Amino acid sequence: MSLPGGYWTAMDVYFFDCDKTLYDYDFHRRLPKLAELSGVSQYRLASGWWAGGHERAAEIGEYPTTDDYLAAFADVTGAHLTLEQWQEARRSAMTPIPGSIDALHEAAGLGTVSLLSNNPIPFKDSLPVLCPEIVGVLGGNDLVSAVLGARKPERRIYTRALGRFGVRPEDAILFDDSLANVEGARDAGMHAHRLVKRDDGTFDTEAMREAMHAFASRER
Known part of the structure; x- marks a missing residue:
């Protein structure tokens, strides 16, 4: 038309x-916020989740629900985040x-x-x-x-x-x-x-x- x-x-x-x-x-704003909210070091978060390939896996659907994602994030990094905390850290980088x-x-x-x-x-x-x-x-x-x-x-x-x-x-x-x-x-x-x-x-x-x-x- x-x-x-x-x-x-x-x-x-x-x-x-x-x-x-x-x-x-800016990931370098997100990572410190995640560490602050979770009480887990930036190094452990970055090396465990991102360097470990878990975020990439999540981006192709390996963790099909938000609850699955947050549970895996906790298992890998020890950071038990609520969705609201995840959102706060993500938004801080945008x-x-x-x-x-x-x-x-x-x-x-x-x-x-x-x-x-x-x-x-x-x-x-x-x-x-x-x-x-x-x-x-x-x-x-x-x-x-x-x-x-x-x-x-x-x-x-x-x-x-x-x-x-x-x-x-x-x-x-x-x-x-x-x-x-x-x-x-x-x-x-x-x-x-x-x-x-x-x-x-x-x-x-x-x-x-x-x-x-x-x-x-x-x-x-």
């Missing part, structure tokens, strides 16, 4: 990464990127918007707390790798995400900070744009919106 100016709606899907794309993310948030809101007027993020189930379950700026716009389109059973840049995460919306690869675009993820999307036949963080710490969201407009007004 076309709109004046060549823009299209129903057929197009705009996928947005979350960390370092919609929200700046800072909204205004230009990206604005782009997501604009994209919602051009087609369908969705997250496409490498994250575990507690992240998906916590979106209203972690991402209040975008959760209403997403309308439940909160795809995370734990649900799709694969992580970017694996090809199957893109094909499974496209399948959720019944959309052709050429009618979808991914915005992501990772070059590997962007290249993975392109290899799957999608459009993609890499969000760049400048040396001064700001994000080139102007280029993101230019890419969004170019995609929306492309020839069919």
Whole structure:
């Protein structure tokens, strides 16, 4: 369905990464907060859970519920966290990127918007707390790798995400900070744009919106 100016709606899907794309993310703020809340050292948390590959496993769905995730986290690290504490630590590492948030809101007027993020189930379950700026716009389109059973840049995460919306690869675009993820999307036949963080710490969201407009007004 076309709109004046060549823009299209129903057929197009705009996928947005979350960390370092919609929200700046700093693990070095999250880890101390986790240590503070749990009473377990940063070293034990990082070496046991992250270096041990458990977060990566969680991101492909090995811990299928939030309770499973938190129980495994306690078994591995000795840190018995409530979901609210996990959320507090996660949120402490996240800072909204205004230009990206604005782009997501604009994209919602051009087609369908969705997250496409490498994250575990507690992240998906916590979106209203972690991402209040975008959760209403997403309308439940909160795809995370734990649900799709694969992580970017694996090809199957893109094909499974496209399948959720019944959309052709050429009618979808991914915005992501990772070059590997962007290249993975392109290899799957999608459009993609890499969000760049400048040396001064700001994000080139102007280029993101230019890419969004170019995609929306492309020839069919």
